[in-house]
Amino acid sequence: MTERILLFDTSQTSENLGDYIIMDSVNKELRELFPEDLLIRTPTHDTVGKFAHSWGNRTKLKFVGGSNLLSGRFTRRDVAQWRFGFHDANKIHGIIGIALGWQSYRQYNRLIDQPFVAAQKHLYRKSLSSKYLHSVRDSYTQKKLEEYGFQSINTACVTMWRLDIKKLNQLPLCKANKVVTTITDYRNDEQYIKAYESMLTTLLKTYNQVALWIQAPPDKELIDRLNIPNKSRIQLINPSLEAYDEVLSEDVDYVGTRLHAGIRALQHNRRATIIEVDNRATEIAKDTNLPVLSMKNIDRLKEVVEHPTPIDLHIPFDEIKRWKQQFSPYKDKE
Numbered sequence: 329m330t331e332r333i334l335l336f337d338t339s340q341t342s343e344n345l346g347d348y349i350i351m352d353s354v355n356k357e358l359r360e361l362f363p364e365d366l367l368i369r370t371p372t373h374d375t376v377g378k379f380a381h382s383w384g385n386r387t388k389l390k391f392v393g394g395s396n397l398l399s400g401r402f403t404r405r406d407v408a409q410w411r412f413g414f415h416d417a418n419k420i421h422g423i424i425g426i427a428l429g430w431q432s433y434r435q436y437n438r439l440i441d442q443p444f445v446a447a448q449k450h451l452y453r454k455s456l457s458s459k460y461l462h463s464v465r466d467s468y469t470q471k472k473l474e475e476y477g478f479q480s481i482n483t484a485c486v487t488m489w490r491l492d493i494k495k496l497n498q499l500p501l502c503k504a505n506k507v508v509t510t511i512t513d514y515r516n517d518e519q520y521i522k523a524y525e526s527m528l529t530t531l532l533k534t535y536n537q538v539a540l541w542i543q544a545p546p547d548k549e550l551i552d553r554l555n556i557p558n559k560s561r562i563q564l565i566n567p568s569l570e571a572y573d574e575v576l577s578e579d580v581d582y583v584g585t586r587l588h589a590g591i592r593a594l595q596h597n598r599r600a601t602i603i604e605v606d607n608r609a610t611e612i613a614k615d616t617n618l619p620v621l622s623m624k625n626i627d628r629l630k631e632v633v634e635h636p637t638p639i640d641l642h643i644p645f646d647e648i649k650r651w652k653q654q655f656s657p658y659k660d661k662e
Contacts, residue, residue: 340371384420396429402447425462466611510584513546
């Protein structure tokens, strides 16, 4: 019998195509788990409407898909990254996380923060499932969620769930002649600008061809600000997942700051080095050996790309399977 599942979709109303990469994987996993059921979608980047509220008690299960949605401090729902407030929690509860991430390392220890920390804990306790274990993308998120009263399984990012040994063994061992890169528009103060300029200058010197994927439209404004010799050599790739996938169909390396663009390259059997600009790549790399290079060590980039090492990911397949088997009443165990 076909039933309904409510999915909070991080790609709806988002201009960041990394959210589309995440949801592409979320959709594949949920479709495999629940092949006969209907997925009803509602956005995380917009406030929840009355029709989504109406499904709160009429859906078999409710999921929120990936991304760094969790925060340690309550903000108004019309400005939060996940625009979900107490009014919504009264209508929709028991939500299960898929590869959820914590937004930042920021600690809210000031006295003025404490009512907002307490409010956030209360909101999560009203809205997130206490029956099912949540899937989180890294150990840091797992620790923070436990502090808020929830048990979870560290499954790594959902985009990595199908990067098995067979797929990794297909990765090239040598540097390609072409590289596709990315920059991150919202990391744009002086230290980041210098790092982008150094990264792109190195790539232009090291590769015959350099392409830059516009993962979000403001990336184009940022690249225009950078002072890079021979910048005209950089080919701009349109802001669509289809355009990016087409580039990845070629013999190409990935070196850039966008985490999920790098993982997408691995999905396409392309070598990838992700330049860390925030806690996401850092924490996932600690658990999975994701190939990363700190922005602070950008002067090592030439060495990294000219002498690539085999990519040896440690994907927690047993944990992924354990998370999925929670739903065995709806799907036979393997």
